[in-house]
Amino acid sequence: MSIPPYTLHPLKHSKWRALMKDHWLIKVMLYVLSLWLLFVSLLIMSFDQALLSNFWAALTEHDVAKLTSELKVRNLVFIVSIFFIILGMLILWLLANSYRGGWSINCKISDVTDENHEHLEFLATYVMPLVFTDVNSKRTVLNLVLMIIAIGAIYVKTNKFYSNPSLAILGFKIYKAKIHDRGEKQFVVICRGQLTEQSVIRYIRIDNNTCLAKLDK
Template sequence: MKDDWLIKVMLYVLSLWLLFVSLLIMSYDATLLTNVAEAVKQRDLNALCDDFNVKNLVFVVSALFILVGGLILWLLANSYRGGWSITCRVSDISDENHEHLEFLATYVMPLVFTDVESKRTVLNLALMIVAIGAIYVKTNKFYSNPSLAILGFKIFKATIHDRGEKQFVVICRGQLTDKSVIRYIRIDNNTCLAKLDK
């Protein structure tokens, strides 16, 4: 997974999980669910298409991305079961957890209260999500992930002593100190996922 843009895109989609949950709530329409049930019962999709609107599209896409986010979380959890480094010491640790809040406040919160009934606004929302994603991946800020923060992960900058010294952005569950011993897996040249070695 080293230097792989795919994992960065996956982490970006995961970072928008809260936005998609919010959009799902904002676009909820009981009529859509009734129409889906009727279309399934009568085996007639035309009836469903007649009443389908922009708000329903936002609901369906949000539900789909919430499921995709869950799948990404499962894939990431399983892909990191092996391949950990030998135990290493860390030093020069600085807390970077403000990155989660900055991403949430700067990119996610302004999109939360989008008018989901206007075609123009929804098109603008989609454009902003794609543009923010491109910036997110190109600037290697994929670790600024509110969803990971909710799951208990913290962000640190630290020097890892492993056959030399190199400074990394470290994503870790738990608190790193100058006495911590970790195992890690590189996500890219400057970022790694670490676990405290007990």
Template sequence: MFVVSTLFILVGGLILWLLANSYRGGWSITCRVSDVSDENHEHLEFLATYVMPLVFTDVESKRTVLNLALMIVAIGAIYVKTNKFYSNPTLAILGFKIFKATIHDRGEKQFVVICRGQLTDKSVIRYIRIDNNTCLAKLDK
């Protein structure tokens, strides 16, 4: 079990490194944001709804382990399918916050914005779109 856990940690570290390197370029021009609302409560909803019941599951039998694995895969599929991947509490641990905001860049569009730091009305950011409704942003100073 230790070898499998170590393997998963290494794979996760590799994916994080690849993701960080893929986002080094490609940032937008500086843009202004407005209508900012805090969406950080999504982390707590994720924990309370999905993680806490799974943590307290007894894994003594093979059937329970199989049930736990199926539930984790199903929860992951639901979050990816509904584009709620940004509500993962790991992002909060890494210092990211979630906001809904209107970005003024060649027009106006409302996005779920993931960024480090506090986003306020009139903040100036650079962003990279993750999908049609979600973007990763950094505050421009």
């Protein structure tokens, strides 16, 4: 008996699909994913060989108190960065598996405009200023946390969640286009590929004005 290429259990798949219908949650997940480069940078800046040595000593000597007592601010930044890098990978996997089904019928598009500058603007405006945070200062790290939360709130409420440098690295592009599907409506279209006036796509709505699309031809 042949094994289908997609082996996620049907019940689990339906739960993921139901989860992905929460547009607010998708926007938050995409925001976390958009900060993946920031957390990689913070990971590099906060790396401390002493933390790894203390961690190994705590494991071999079964003395967790020794590890926690010697934690510095930069060590906490390092640990949190690892957590969010792993979380970003999980989000990417979850999004990929959640959108394996539910695509629309083939639709034509028109009035296509390139909006890929949004990726660069988000990176330059919000991510780059945070990259050079002093990971040794409690006050600066606290300010970093507050800025990430504030930017996230703006990012979600203003529907700028598609401005995502991480998606750009993965080859996704941003367009504005009218989709002809039982009428026509303009969407912000996230698509891995080059859209033109002659493109035919299938799409899934993320919210009322944004959709994820794939080229049919």
